Amino acid sequence: MRVIPFLNHGITPFPIRIHEGVEAESNVSLMARISWKYRMHPSKFISDVVLQNNASHGIGLGRDVANFCNSLTATSVIVTNRLEAITGKKIFWPSSFVYLSNILDRMAHGFIAKEKKWCAQCYRESMAIKRPESEAKVADELYWSLAISQYCAKHLCSLSYCCGVCYQRQPFISNKYEPGFCHYCGTSLTKAPHIICDLDGHSKSEAESYLAKMDIFIPGATEISQFDLKILSRNLRGLVEKGGADGLYTLTECFGINNMTLKDWCSYKHGVSVESL
Amino acid sequence: MWHPNAKFPEILKSASDMEKIEYFKSGFFMKHDAVNCAYEHLQELFFDSSEKDVVLVQGPTGFGKTCLSEYLMREAYKNVDVMNEQVNELPMIYVEADVLGGSKFSWKDFYSELLNAMGELQNIKIYGHPKIEGSNIGRKYLSQNRNEISLKRDFLSRVRDYGVKYIIVDEVQHIFKYGGQSGEKNMNILKGISNRSGCRFVGLGTYEISFSLDMSDQLARRVGIMDYPAYSIRRPGDVAKFSSAYSGLLAYMPIMMEPSLIKNAKAVFMGSCGCIGILKEWLGRALNMALKDKDKVLTVKHLDKTRLKNNQIKTIAEAIREGEAFFRQPGDDEIWDILGGKPEKKRNNKPSSSRGKNPGQRSPTRDKVG
Numbered sequence: 279m280r281v282i283p284f285l286n287h288g289i290t291p292f293p294i295r296i297h298e299g300v301e302a303e304s305n306v307s308l309m310a311r312i313s314w315k316y317r318m319h320p321s322k323f324i325s326d327v328v329l330q331n332n333a334s335h336g337i338g339l340g341r342d343v344a345n346f347c348n349s350l351t352a353t354s355v356i357v358t359n360r361l362e363a364i365t366g367k368k369i370f371w372p373s374s375f376v377y378l379s380n381i382l383d384r385m386a387h388g389f390i391a392k393e394k395k396w397c398a399q400c401y402r403e404s405m406a407i408k409r410p411e412s413e414a415k416v417a418d419e420l421y422w423s424l425a426i427s428q429y430c431a432k433h434l435c436s437l438s439y440c441c442g443v444c445y446q447r448q449p450f451i452s453n454k455y456e457p458g459f460c461h462y463c464g465t466s467l468t469k470a471p472h473i474i475c476d477l478d479g480h481s482k483s484e485a486e487s488y489l490a491k492m493d494i495f496i497p498g499a500t501e502i503s504q505f506d507l508k509i510l511s512r513n514l515r516g517l518v519e520k521g522g523a524d525g526l527y528t529l530t531e532c533f534g535i536n537n538m539t540l541k542d543w544c545s546y547k548h549g550v551s552v553e554s555l
Numbered sequence: 556m557w558h559p560n561a562k563f564p565e566i567l568k569s570a571s572d573m574e575k576i577e578y579f580k581s582g583f584f585m586k587h588d589a590v591n592c593a594y595e596h597l598q599e600l601f602f603d604s605s606e607k608d609v610v611l612v613q614g615p616t617g618f619g620k621t622c623l624s625e626y627l628m629r630e631a632y633k634n635v636d637v638m639n640e641q642v643n644e645l646p647m648i649y650v651e652a653d654v655l656g657g658s659k660f661s662w663k664d665f666y667s668e669l670l671n672a673m674g675e676l677q678n679i680k681i682y683g684h685p686k687i688e689g690s691n692i693g694r695k696y697l698s699q700n701r702n703e704i705s706l707k708r709d710f711l712s713r714v715r716d717y718g719v720k721y722i723i724v725d726e727v728q729h730i731f732k733y734g735g736q737s738g739e740k741n742m743n744i745l746k747g748i749s750n751r752s753g754c755r756f757v758g759l760g761t762y763e764i765s766f767s768l769d770m771s772d773q774l775a776r777r778v779g780i781m782d783y784p785a786y787s788i789r790r791p792g793d794v795a796k797f798s799s800a801y802s803g804l805l806a807y808m809p810i811m812m813e814p815s816l817i818k819n820a821k822a823v824f825m826g827s828c829g830c831i832g833i834l835k836e837w838l839g840r841a842l843n844m845a846l847k848d849k850d851k852v853l854t855v856k857h858l859d860k861t862r863l864k865n866n867q868i869k870t871i872a873e874a875i876r877e878g879e880a881f882f883r884q885p886g887d888d889e890i891w892d893i894l895g896g897k898p899e900k901k902r903n904n905k906p907s908s909s910r911g912k913n914p915g916q917r918s919p920t921r922d923k924v925g
Contacts, residue, residue, distance in 0.1 A: 279641075280674045283649045284584075284625040285632055288641040289674030293716045317682045317696065326679055366643040412712050456685070459693025466691055 290366030292316055297417035299404050301432075302371040305347040305357050307418035310451040312365070314414045320451045328360050329353075339451040344390045348423045350379040372420060375495070381507045388425050393447040395422045395437040397430035401458055402468040416458035416467075421495045423450070429475075429485040431496050436485075438470035511546040518544060556814060558806045567809040572846040575809045579839055583807050584629070587800035587831055590622050593783045594630075600779050601757070607779040608749040609742075611727060611758040613765060614783035615875040617832030620759040623783070624649055624723050627757065631721065645717040648672040654729040660741055665730075666706035669722070673713045684708060707748075714752045727758030731768045738768045746777060762878030785875055786829035797824055800831055804838055810845060812853040819855055826862045828871045837861060 279288040292312050297303055309328060313320035318327075325337045329346075337343055347357045354374035362369050375382070375389070382389070396418060404416045421427050422437055429436055440447050441460035452461035459466055475482040489496065518525040518540075530540050541547075557568075567578055593612065601610040612623070631647035650668045655661055671677070683705045685694035701709065713719075724730070730745065731738040749756055758764070765780065786797040798820035805817060827834035840861035845853045863871075 280671065280676070282628070282632070282642065282645070283672075284628045287632070289645065290641055290643045291674045291676050293643055317684070318679050319682075319696070322679060327676065363641070366641060410712070410715075412708075453696060455693035455695055464688070464692040464695070466693065 290364065292364045294365050294367070295413070296367070297404070297414075298407055299400070300417045300419060302420045303373060303417045304344075304420040304423055305354065305361060305373045306344050306423065306450050307457070308361055308365075308369075308373065309343075309347065309357075310457045311414040311417060312361075313451070314456050315412050320453050327364065328357055330360075339453055340449045341390065341392050344423050344450045348374050348420060349390055350375040350377075350382055374420065375424075378495075381510060390423055391425045391427070393439055394418070394450045395427060395439050396448075396467060396470070397422070397433060397435065398438045398468050398470045398472045399433040399435055399474075400430060401466075405458060405466070405468060414457040421492075424492075424495055426492060427495070429489055431489050434475040434482055434485040434489075436473040436475075438467065438472045440470060441465055441467065442469035442471055507543075507546060511544055514540070514544045557811055558808065558817075560802075560806050562806045563809045570809070575846060576839070576843055579808060579842055584622075584625055585800075585803050585807060586622070586626055587619070587803060588796040589783070589786065589800075589831065590619060590626055593623055593781075594626055596781060597627075597757070600781060601755070607755075608746055608777050609756040609758065610779040610781060611760065611764050611768075612781045612783050613760055613762050613878070615785050615828070615830055615878055616761050616871060617827075617830040617834075617836065618783055618785050619831045620725060620783075621832065624725060624759060627721075627723060643717070645673060645719050647721040647723065648719055649723045649725065651725045652727055652729040654726075654732070659733050659737055660730050662744065663703040663706060666703065666710050669710050670706065670713060673710075673717055673719065675709075675713075681709075710748075711752050714754055719752070719754050722754050722756050724756055724758045726760055728760035728763035728767065730758075731764055733767075742768060742778065762874060762881060765878075765881050782878075784879060786824070786831075787879075788824070788829070793829070794820070794824060797829055797831075801834060804831075804835060808838065808842055808853065810842060810853045811851055813855065815855055816853060816858070819858070823858070826858070826868065828868060828875055830871070833863070833871070837863070 279291065281288055292315075294308070294312055294315060297307075297311065300307075309324055310320060312318075313323045316323075321337050321339055324343060324347075325331055329337065337346070345351075346353050348354065354376050358369055358373055358376070361373070396416075400419070401416045409415065419431075421431070427437060441463060443465040444460060444463040446460065446462040448461050448467070451457075452459070454461055455464050458468075475485050514529070517529055521528050526537065526540060530537055533540065563578060563583070567575055570578075597610065597612070601607055612620075614620070628647055628649060632642075635642060635644055635646065648669070650665075650672045652660075653664060653668065655664060675681070681701060683697045683699045683701045685697050687694055730741045733741070745756060745758075748754070786793040786800075788794060801820050801823055802817055805812060823834065823837075827837055837858070841853060841857040844861055845857045850857070862868075
C-alpha cells in the first residue's frame with residue numbers, strides 16, 4: 279500500500295461509492311465494480327489484490343468466485359475485511375452469508391448458485407441512474423447468488439439466468455464486458471427473460487410465499503443476530519420433550535426431514551443445510 | 556557532551572549506527588525561520604487567494620524545499636481524519652517531476668507519478684479506457700496499456716475521488732528546462748490541468764525555473780512566482796537565524812559533540828552557503844564519518860573533512876548571486892521611466908569627438924610626423 283510522503287499514512291487504493299438502489303451488495307458484485315472502475319483484469323485483481331495469493335492464472339470467475347467470496351467460509355470473512363481495507367469503506371451490510379455461519383452447515387454443498395442470477399427490472403432501474411462514466415452501472419444483491427433464489431424481493435418478478443439475445447448463462451463476473459452486459463454478446467442484461475408478477479395474481483402470491491420462506495437470506499427481513507444453532511438445538515429439544523413419546527416423529531413429519539437429521543440438529547452435531555430448510 | 560537541548564529520542568543513544576544515520580536523514584522534522592517566512596508568504600500569495608492557479612517557489616539548490624514540502628503536507632493533513640492510519644481524502648499530494656532522456660518533458664510519466672501519489676498500486680496492470688461500441692452493447696475491457704490521454708482521464712477521476720485540492724511538484728524546473736517555446740507550452744499544460752481538475756499547483760525548484768521560462772503576460776497573471784532565498788550575510792539578522800537553525804539541527808544529532816561545534820556557525824555558514832538543505836546533508840556526512848571511525852564525539856575535524864570542495868561551494872554561491880540578481884526588484888523610478896514618465900534623452904546627432912570622422916579618414920595622430 280502506498281503511503282503519503284512525509285506522513286506515512288496509507289492511502290486507500292480503490293475508493294468506490296456505495297451503489298445506490300442495492301440493499302446488500304455481494305462481495306462478488308463489489309469486486310466486479312472495482313475491477314471495472316479501475317480497469318483491472320477481474321481474475322488477477324481478485325487473486326493478487328483481494329486474496330493476495332498471486333495465483334498465476336487468477337481465479338475462476340464462474341461458480342468458484344462466488345463460493346469463495348459470497349458463502350459462509352473463512353475466506354468470505356477475509357474477502358470482506360480486505361474489501362473494507364482497499365475501498366476504505368466499512369461494509370455494514372451482509373456482503374456474504376457469514377452471518378449465517380452459526381446455523382448453517384459449512385460443509386453443505388449446493389448453497390451457492392452455479393451461474394449468476396439477476397433481476398432485469400432492478401438492472402433497468404439501476405442503469406437509469408446517472409453515474410460517473412467510469413463506474414459500473416449495476417450491482418448485485420447477495421441473495422441472488424443463492425442456489426434456491428428464484429424471485430426478486432423488490433419487484434416480485436422471477437430472477438433471470440440467461441441473456442435475452444444469445445440465451446447464454448452468465449459467469450458471476452465477466453472479464454470481457456462491463457457489469458450488467460452479457461459476457462458473450464455484450465447485450466444489456468435488462469433484456470433477459472423474466473416473469474413479471476404484477477400481471478398474474480397467482481404468481482405474485484407464489485413469489486411472496488416463496489420469499490417469506492427464505493426471509494433469513496433477505497436483508498432487512500429478519501434480525502441477523504438471532505441466528506444461532508445453539509438456540510435452535512435448545513428449542514428443538516424443548517419441542518421434542520413437549521411432544522412426549524411421539525415428539526420426535528411428529529417433528530420429523532412437520533419438517534419433512536428424517537430422524538437422524540433431527541437428532542443431529544438437537545444434539546448440536548452439525549448445522550442446517552439449505553435444502554433442509 | 557550531548558547537545559544541551561537534545562531533541563532526539565533517548566533510545567537512540569544506544570541504537571545502532573544505521574539507525575542513528577537513518578534517524579538524522581529522515582526521522583525528524585525541523586521547521587526553521589526561512590520555512591516559516593516562506594509558508595506565511597505562500598499563505599498570503601496563494602492559499603488565501605484564488606487568483607493564481609500555479610505558484611512557483613524558487614531558490615538555490617539545497618535551500619530547504621523538502622522541509623517546506625513537509626511543512627505544507629503536515630499542515631494540509633492536520634485536520635484529516637485518519638481511520639486505521641489509512642486515508643480516504645488527500646487534500647494535498649506530493650510528486651517529484653522526473654527528468655528522463657528525450658527531447659521533451661514526458662507528461663505520460665508525470666501523470667503516472669501523480670496517480671502513484673494517489674495510491675495507485677504498481678503490482679497490477681491497469682488497462683486503457685474502453686470504447687463505446689454501440690448504444691445497446693456494453694463497453695469492453697481493453698487489453699491495451701494506458702496512453703497519455705487515458706492516464707490523464709484516470710488522474711482527473713482520482714482527483715475527484717480523493718478530493719485533491721493542492722499538488723506539490725518538487726524539482727519543477729525539470730518541466731520547463733526543455734528549450735525553445737516548450738517551457739511556456741509546458742506551463743500552459745500545467746495550467747490546463749489545474750483548470751480541468753480544480754487542483755492548484757505549488758511548484759518548488761531552483762532558479763533554473765526563471766532562466767528557462769519566458770512567460771507571456773496572460774501566464775504571468777495566472778502564475779505566481781515566489782523567491783525563497785538562502786540565508787544571506789547581506790540581510791540583517793539572517794546570520795543569527797542561520798545559527799539558530801544550525802543549533803537546532805545539532806540538537807537532533809544522536810551523537811556527543813564538542814562544545815566548539817555549536818559556536819562554529821560562521822564557518823558552517825560559508826560551507827553551506829546559508830542553505831539549510833546543504834547544511835543538513837553535510838552534518839549527515841559528518842555523523843556518518845564519526846560513527847564509521849568509531850569516534851564517540853563529533854568534532855570540527857569531522858565537519859572540515861566532509862565539507863564540500865571550495866569549487867562546489869563557489870558554484871552554489873554564484874548560482875545564489877545570479878538568482879538573487881534575477882529577483883532584484885526594479886525601483887519605482889525605473890518603472891516610471893519605462894512608462895514614459897520621464898522624457899527620453901534626445902539622441903545627440905552631432906558626431907562625438909572620437910567618432911566624428913568618416914570611415915577611411917585617417918587620424919593624423921596615427922601617422923608619424925617627420
